[in-house]
């Protein structure tokens with residue numbers, strides 16, 4: 513049985529003071545809830561959030577990591593640095609990193625392998641561009657991202673994975689994929705996992721949908737059988753909105 517998992521992605525929003533304010537309000541709202549959740553925040557907010565959520569089940573995630581242990585990589589953060597802070601999750605291959613910062617299936621693969629040396633759970637993002645969907649290539653693109661991203665990763669590690677299907681045309685645009693479109697791709701991803709590994713592994717992976725999820729559309733998305741949760745950008749910035757999604 514897969515437990516629903518709803519994660520927020522703050523992107524490059526919230527100073528430490530703003531994160532502290534969010535945490536104070538969100539901890540109160542979350543009390544008594546048992547839905548698995550996490551906030552993926554900028555690096556500078558992580559330590560504060562780990563401390564603020566320490567007596568709760570709210571997880572904390574980073575939004576990126578480097579694949580080397582250490583070295584001359586100015587501006588980068590290592591897995592060990594995240595581990596020391598007590599981070600639970602790390603987003604890998606978000607479309608904004610693929611689009612603006614040169615993330616490729618190969619670097620996604622290296623980052624996943626490095627994270628699997630620790631207990632930090634990767635949230636691997638896949639998803640097609642609008643022109644790829646319009647050209648009928650959505651399944652080909654997501655299939656390739658999955659296969660190359662997971663190349664050489666054992667089924668033991670893969671079974672711990674969270675995958676977020678985020679069609680790029682639905683991120684931050686207000687345009688959500690229909691629940692049927694999201695379900696179809698999430699089912700395709702699960703079939704892909706079964707081909708790459710086996711049925712048990714495919715059944716244990718959490719597959720989230722991401723792309724303009726808000727309180728108003730969370731229920732119909734979350735009710736789809738192959739969708740196990742959501743990766744939420746804009747609507748995770750306000751405690752009340754994020755809580756309304758968690759309470760879908």
Ligand code: PEP
Pocket residue numbers: 521523678682683684685686722723724725743744745746747
């Ligand atoms: C995201 O950042 O992963 C995302 C899905 O953003 P939004 O919910 O704002 O579309």
